[in-house]
Each structure stands twice: as C-alpha cells, then as structure tokens.
Amino acid sequence: MLELTYTAHDMAPFARDMGYVDDAGQVKPPFIWDEERRLKLRAKLDAVFFHLYGITDREDVRYIYSTFPIVERQEAEAYGGRYRSRDLCLAYMSALAAGQPDAEVQL
Numbered sequence: 493m494l495e496l497t498y499t500a501h502d503m504a505p506f507a508r509d510m511g512y513v514d515d516a517g518q519v520k521p522p523f524i525w526d527e528e529r530r531l532k533l534r535a536k537l538d539a540v541f542f543h544l545y546g547i548t549d550r551e552d553v554r555y556i557y558s559t560f561p562i563v564e565r566q567e568a569e570a571y572g573g574r575y576r577s578r579d580l581c582l583a584y585m586s587a588l589a590a591g592q593p594d595a596e597v598q599l
Contacts (some may be wrong), residue, residue, distance in 0.1 A: 499525050533599070542581070584597055
C-alpha cells in the first residue's frame with residue numbers, strides 16, 4: 493500500500509508515519525511510478541481483499557471485475573484485449589490458495 497501512495501515528496505510525512513525511514517531516521521525517497529508494478533500491486537491487494545472477505549469463487553471475482561466496464565475497456569485497449577488486472581488478481585488468488593503469498597505472477 494505504501495508503494496502505491498508514496499510517489500511524491502509531499503507524502504513524506506505519511507511515509508515517515510509508516511516507518512519508511514533509513515537507519516538515520518530520514519524518510520527514504522518516494523517510490524518511482526512504474527505502471528506495470530502498480531498494476532500488479534493493485535491486483536495483489538484485490539486478491540488479498542477477496543480472500544479476507546471470503547470471496548473465493550473465481551466466477552464471483554470475474555463478475556465483480558465486470559462491474560468496472562470503463563477499466564475493462566481501457567485495459568483491453570492497452571493490453572491487446574486482455575483484462576490484465578482481473579487476470580492478475582485471479583493468478584494471485586491461486587498463489588494465495590497454494591500458500592505462496594509472495595509469488596511473482598507473470599502473464
């Protein structure tokens with residue numbers, strides 16, 4: 493979550509509150525905006541939230557993602573017809589179910 497929010501120096505107080513400091517107690521620099529990494533982090537968070545709320549049926553997850561048609565359309569245009577955030581979330585859900593919460597998913 494910190495990596496998704498701390499992308500500019502004006503968020504340094506938040507980063508400090510989250511303990512994102514070096515050995516000298518100084519706030520570390522903001523995270524570099526990387527669209528691919530952000531997509532994966534959001535999908536991984538979605539998978540964790542689905543798990544926490546007990547939504548484990550893959551068809552339910554597909555339905556929930558289908559309720560965001562603008563995002564689906566934008567991703568289909570950007571990724572050659574694929575709804576990548578949904579697909580990544582489903583892959584991360586599989587990793588969680590397999591006991592591999594830190595798995596790196598590649599699609």
